[in-house]
Amino acid sequence: MDPAAPVPPPLHAPSALRAELARGREVLLANALMLGEIPSPSGHETARTRFLADRFSQSALQDISIDEEGNVQALVPGRAGNRNILLAAHVDTLVTVGPDQRITINVGPESLTGPGLADNTVGLATVASLPDLLERFHLEFDANLILLAHVKSLGSNDLRGLRFFLEHYPEPIHAGLVVEAINLGRLNHFCNGMVQADITCHVHQEPGKRWEASENAIVIMHRIVRRILEIPLPQEPRTSVILGSIRAGRTFNRPPETARLQLEIRSEASGKAREIRLEIGRILDEISAETASECAISFPALRTPGGIPFSHPMVSAARDILQELEIPPIMGPSYSDLAALISHEIPALTIGLTTASNLNEPNEQIEIEPLFMGVAQLLSLLRRIDREFLPNSD
Amino acid sequence: MSWLQTNTFHHSDFSDLRTLCAAKEESGLTISLCIPTLNEETTIGKEIVIFKSELMDRYPLVDEFAVIDSGSTDRTGEIATSFGADFYYSGDILPSQGFKRGKGENLWKALYQLKGDIICYVDADISNIHPRFVYGLVAPLIHDPAIHYVKAFYERPMAYSHGIRATGGGRVTEILVRPLFSLFYPELTQLFQPLSGEYAVRRTVLENLPFPIGYGVETSHIIDVYLRWGMPAFGQTDLDQRVHRNQPTTALGRMAFGILQSFLNRLQKHGKVGVRDEISSVYRALQANGAEYEEVTTEIIEEERPPMVEIPDYLARFPR
Numbered sequence: 001m002d003p004a005a006p007v008p009p010p011l012h013a014p015s016a017l018r019a020e021l022a023r024g025r026e027v028l029l030a031n032a033l034m035l036g037e038i039p040s041p042s043g044h045e046t047a048r049t050r051f052l053a054d055r056f057s058q059s060a061l062q063d064i065s066i067d068e069e070g071n072v073q074a075l076v077p078g079r080a081g082n083r084n085i086l087l088a089a090h091v092d093t094l095v096t097v098g099p100d101q102r103i104t105i106n107v108g109p110e111s112l113t114g115p116g117l118a119d120n121t122v123g124l125a126t127v128a129s130l131p132d133l134l135e136r137f138h139l140e141f142d143a144n145l146i147l148l149a150h151v152k153s154l155g156s157n158d159l160r161g162l163r164f165f166l167e168h169y170p171e172p173i174h175a176g177l178v179v180e181a182i183n184l185g186r187l188n189h190f191c192n193g194m195v196q197a198d199i200t201c202h203v204h205q206e207p208g209k210r211w212e213a214s215e216n217a218i219v220i221m222h223r224i225v226r227r228i229l230e231i232p233l234p235q236e237p238r239t240s241v242i243l244g245s246i247r248a249g250r251t252f253n254r255p256p257e258t259a260r261l262q263l264e265i266r267s268e269a270s271g272k273a274r275e276i277r278l279e280i281g282r283i284l285d286e287i288s289a290e291t292a293s294e295c296a297i298s299f300p301a302l303r304t305p306g307g308i309p310f311s312h313p314m315v316s317a318a319r320d321i322l323q324e325l326e327i328p329p330i331m332g333p334s335y336s337d338l339a340a341l342i343s344h345e346i347p348a349l350t351i352g353l354t355t356a357s358n359l360n361e362p363n364e365q366i367e368i369e370p371l372f373m374g375v376a377q378l379l380s381l382l383r384r385i386d387r388e389f390l391p392n393s394d
Numbered sequence: 395m396s397w398l399q400t401n402t403f404h405h406s407d408f409s410d411l412r413t414l415c416a417a418k419e420e421s422g423l424t425i426s427l428c429i430p431t432l433n434e435e436t437t438i439g440k441e442i443v444i445f446k447s448e449l450m451d452r453y454p455l456v457d458e459f460a461v462i463d464s465g466s467t468d469r470t471g472e473i474a475t476s477f478g479a480d481f482y483y484s485g486d487i488l489p490s491q492g493f494k495r496g497k498g499e500n501l502w503k504a505l506y507q508l509k510g511d512i513i514c515y516v517d518a519d520i521s522n523i524h525p526r527f528v529y530g531l532v533a534p535l536i537h538d539p540a541i542h543y544v545k546a547f548y549e550r551p552m553a554y555s556h557g558i559r560a561t562g563g564g565r566v567t568e569i570l571v572r573p574l575f576s577l578f579y580p581e582l583t584q585l586f587q588p589l590s591g592e593y594a595v596r597r598t599v600l601e602n603l604p605f606p607i608g609y610g611v612e613t614s615h616i617i618d619v620y621l622r623w624g625m626p627a628f629g630q631t632d633l634d635q636r637v638h639r640n641q642p643t644t645a646l647g648r649m650a651f652g653i654l655q656s657f658l659n660r661l662q663k664h665g666k667v668g669v670r671d672e673i674s675s676v677y678r679a680l681q682a683n684g685a686e687y688e689e690v691t692t693e694i695i696e697e698e699r700p701p702m703v704e705i706p707d708y709l710a711r712f713p714r
Contacts, residue, residue, distance in 0.1 A: 029447070109439070
């Protein structure tokens with residue numbers, strides 16, 4: 001052996017894991033292909049969860065079950081088995097297909113192509129592949145790994161499946177990782193306060209009246225938007241109002257009776273988001289009275305701020321691993337799955353696995369090479385959490 | 395019970411792959427998978443990944459797997475090798491026998507290149523590929539020694555850019571082959587899709603069959619197997635759906651012409667018809683070019699390769 005030759009890193013080092021993952025990539029890619037072609041709109045994830053349950057069964061995992069909400073879970077038992085690490089990926093996607101349509105995912109040497117990969121087929125495929133990967137790399141943990149594919153997370157379902165799981169899981173969860181397909185380097189450890197608001201306004205149009213003289217919901221909604229934008233927003237705590245979508249009308253010359261606005265209020269302080277929510281409510285009451293219209297508001301989703309601090313050992317470990325893999329961290333607040341774990345006071349992180357392009361398009365593309373780094377990151381982080389950061393238990 | 399009832403299966407009958415692999419091991423049979431290709435860069439990666447992962451790594455159903463190529467000019471070879479497939483140019487196999495371009499040529503040479511007792515052929519242009527395209531076909535051969543040749547059948551939606559329309563596939567089968575079978579080999583009409591490109595066959599059968607190198611290979615094989623081993627040798631498995639590129643009618647016309655040549659050849663050989671004058675090998679079609687009309691001719695000669703057992707190199711490689 002040449003004494004001058006560089007010593008190869010141990011297999012469990014992130015860089016070594018990445019190289020090995022490239023050699024045995026079929027299991028990960030096959031799971032992404034097969035899962036990706038199963039339609040899974042929010043609330044209709046049964047076909048995917050059945051596939052996952054079969055996969056877990058093939059790997060001889062323990063405690064495989066599908067709960068009343070439709071979440072599928074399985075346990076990789078640990079050597080000590082007195083601590084639990086949760087790995088969660090959401091099953092549902094925004095992709096919908098008609099009765100005569102199907103989803104096609106293709107794979108080339110550099111990328112996977114097809115709808116729904118980035119949110120979150122590839123993340124889910126990674127969780128599904130974990131038993132095979134642990135076996136391949138002879139990775140064992142003291143803690144139990146709970147693999148959770150949760151349903152009904154998107155849109156108005158608002159993390160319903162994950163919330164149900166967390167409220168009913170009988171054992172304590174000591175740490176959590178939310179697995180998202182994108183972006184490599186993503187590292188969320190906290191969430192800000194957030195309120196989603198769904199505003200509708202309805203006007204009454206007199207029958208027989210000429211269109212140019214009729215009441216117009218767009219005009220009322222325009223007034224609502226202007227008043228919302230006039231609400232003063234502090235720079236500290238950082239607060240913003242994002243106007244997401246506005247819909248009204250069907251054609252050029254008929255004033256609509258109804259208009260709809262969806263927005264999101266974000267703030268580092270939960271009290272501030274609540275203040276703005278109440279202010280918007282007051283604005284709607286005022287405009288309803290002024291214009292004899294009916295303005296209503298509902299709140300599909302709410303998040304309270306929280307999480308682990310930047311100095312937390314889990315965050316430091318994640319940053320160390322990203323540094324070793326030469327991946328720049330992308331840090332910031334999360335408003336999605338992580339918030340549910342935070343609300344149950346579970347120390348948790350969200351990580352991203354790879355890079356993507358053509359997001360939300362039928363030809364959405366996931367890069368394969370970076371994915372190996374992302375998965376190496378995940379496996380390394382699991383090892384660090386298991387060995388260094390979980391509290392001792394009696 | 396009729397042949398249709400006893401020898402028609404559904405892929406779900408065999409979906410317990412753990413049990414199927416145990417049966418395969420007990421039988422001592424080996425299985426080789428062949429994917430013939432010509433410019434299939436879009437779908438070949440997916441087929442390789444899924445078959446390798448599911449039918450070799452996860453369940454050891456397939457012992458050997460090769461892509462046999464006719465000379466692709468796109469990235470088919472690069473993609474196939476990048477995913478770890480054994481990739482062969484058909485012209486490099488059995489060089490003593492030369493090279494003839496055609497799908498049947500690839501299927502014939504696969505018999506020399508691959509070593510399995512069972513050869514399973516799967517086309518490369520299937521966009522909804524799934525492990526059932528293999529296990530659904532080899533399983534009847536594992537379970538029943540009386541079955542030698544298993545064909546796939548399925549509903550064949552045609553893939554359009556905006557979705558899939560049900561039915562409409564199998565046009566050459568319904569318009570040409572089924573009527574011919576009805577006339578001359580009525581028992582063979584029990585096969586749903588005699589032209590399907592997915593089938594699994596015992597080597598001991600394949601090595602005794604001549605291989606038309608062009609369009610007529612599937613039809614000829616079915617007639618030859620039927621005449622030598624009878625209907626009990628056949629099985630067919632429902633694979634539900636197969637989504638692939640749809641061919642234009644003009645291409646199907648050429649395919650039908652090639653199949654008809656092979657069919658007439660078999661009818662003459664077995665004394666079912668006599669042909670008095672020489673039959674043309676030129677397919678003639680018409681097309682409009684603006685306001686001008688013209689005839690387009692294509693010469694289609696359905697050459698045949700002899701049975702592999704007649705090739706000395708093959709007998710040296712697979713001694714009796």
